[in-house]
Amino acid sequence: MVRFSExxxxxxxxxKLWRIVRNEFSGLSPPGNFVGSFNYPYINVGALxxxxxxxxxxxxxxxxxxxxxxxxxxxxRLRSRxxxxxxxxxxxxLNNPIISRVQELSIGRNSVDVEVRLKKLMLRALADxxxxxxxxxxxxxxxxITSNVSTERVVERLINDHDVDTRTAVTELYRxxxxxxxxxxxxxxxxxxxxxxxxxxxxxxxxxxxxxxISDYLRNKVVDHGEVEQxxxxxxxxxxxxxxxxxxxxxxxYELIELKMPGSVWNRDGNSPRVFxxxxxxxxxxxxxESTGGAFYAIRLGILEYLNKINMQxxxxxxxxxxxxYRVPPLGIWQAREAVRNGMxxxxxxxxxxxxMINYVNNALLTGSLWLGHSRLIREFRNNLVRFLT
Numbered sequence: 001m002v003r004f005s006e007x008x009x010x011x012x013x014x015x016k017l018w019r020i021v022r023n024e025f026s027g028l029s030p031p032g033n034f035v036g037s038f039n040y041p042y043i044n045v046g047a048l049x050x051x052x053x054x055x056x057x058x059x060x061x062x063x064x065x066x067x068x069x070x071x072x073x074x075x076x077r078l079r080s081r082x083x084x085x086x087x088x089x090x091x092x093x094l095n096n097p098i099i100s101r102v103q104e105l106s107i108g109r110n111s112v113d114v115e116v117r118l119k120k121l122m123l124r125a126l127a128d129x130x131x132x133x134x135x136x137x138x139x140x141x142x143x144x145i146t147s148n149v150s151t152e153r154v155v156e157r158l159i160n161d162h163d164v165d166t167r168t169a170v171t172e173l174y175r176x177x178x179x180x181x182x183x184x185x186x187x188x189x190x191x192x193x194x195x196x197x198x199x200x201x202x203x204x205x206x207x208x209x210x211x212x213x214i215s216d217y218l219r220n221k222v223v224d225h226g227e228v229e230q231x232x233x234x235x236x237x238x239x240x241x242x243x244x245x246x247x248x249x250x251x252x253x254y255e256l257i258e259l260k261m262p263g264s265v266w267n268r269d270g271n272s273p274r275v276f277x278x279x280x281x282x283x284x285x286x287x288x289x290e291s292t293g294g295a296f297y298a299i300r301l302g303i304l305e306y307l308n309k310i311n312m313q314x315x316x317x318x319x320x321x322x323x324x325x326y327r328v329p330p331l332g333i334w335q336a337r338e339a340v341r342n343g344m345x346x347x348x349x350x351x352x353x354x355x356x357m358i359n360y361v362n363n364a365l366l367t368g369s370l371w372l373g374h375s376r377l378i379r380e381f382r383n384n385l386v387r388f389l390t
Contacts, residue, residue, distance in 0.1 A: 011329055014080040015123055015135035023118045027051040031108040032060030034084050035188045037202035045200055046086030047102045049116055056111045062181045062334035072239050075331050079133050085116050085140040091200040094190050101143050103189045107155050113147035127329040130204035130294050162195030169193055170213045184210045211297035218304035223252050228314045231351040236343025239335050240325030244361055245303055248381055250315035254280040254300055255377040256292045259367045263324030273367050279376050294333040302340030317377050321365055
């Protein structure tokens with residue numbers, strides 16, 4: 001989480017609603033929600049609400065943000081129109097009336113009319129590398145839904161099925177073309193899975209959990225495909241983040257290397273790039289990607305979608321180079337997911353040898369060959385090639 005002191009003055013200037021909105025108002029939810037992680041298992045949870053009648057569906061819609069090519073400050077300005085109307089509760093408090101209404105609006109595919117009564121409204125920055133920023137925070141006294149909530153039949157069926165396990169529910173929603181961000185929203189407020197185990201899940205955890213479940217499903221399909229025949233490099237860039245995805249002949253293996261340059265959001269005062277890596281072998285990954293966190297699963301999802309589309313598997317090195325153009329505040333890991341899943345196959349080059357590919361990547365990266373010394377997969381690929389030739 002970013003500290004108040006790290007946020008620039010222009011960030012604070014955008015968040016004005018906390019000063020001008022009255023404690024009682026009618027508004028719209030995009031729909032959206034937020035579940036905090038501080039003081040878990042007694043956490044803050046609430047609906048995202050806007051107090052005007054403009055198009056609000058864009059306010060909590062990462063897929064649409066990418067489609068429209070929004071900039072970092074476009075996102076900040078959008079989120080400045082959102083009020084988090086929150087209450088504190090145990091993760092098991094799904095029968096709390098306010099939380100039940102947050103659940104109800106969270107399944108919607110269109111905006112939902114609401115009436116809100118607040119105890120107080122304040123400015124409190126919530127910004128990290130998992131979710132989009134928030135700043136207008138209201139302690140809610142009452143929340144009422146004043147319109148019908150429209151959703152798909154598959155959503156209604158799965159939220160009312162208390163016997164289906166979480167992985168099956170998430171996968172079925174994804175296969176039914178429900179946007180990933182909507183699945184994450186439902187997951188966060190305990191609407192999916194076996195009824196005995198439903199809980200509120202902090203937003204940052206629900207984002208990673210859904211990315212992981214969906215990409216596990218895709219990986220299980222990919223491993224039955226044939227291997228790519230040539231080395232490929234897919235390049236994409238979004239919001240000061242540069243991505244190079246290297247596909248090499250071989251069984252599914254995956255490595256993410258993050259290079260966070262001095263002056264970027266997570267290396268503001270550094271003198272040299274910070275390097276983080278995580279690796280998934282043929283036998284799967286044990287435990288959580290501790291070094292790269294949510295980025296590991298978000299980028300993995302986009303790569304696996306592409307490999308399933310072309311019916312191939314590969315050994316994959318993904319490089320994320322975070323430049324100084326990606327500054328405070330962080331905007332959430334959605335930008336990595338959407339950049340990769342929309343960029344795979346668009347700007348790709350093929351190479352006849354590993355050395356040719358390495359030279360290209362080294363010259364294209366602002367950090368040069370730094371990645372090479374941290375890549376476990378490139379060492380394995382070279383060793384396998386030597387054994388094959390000898």
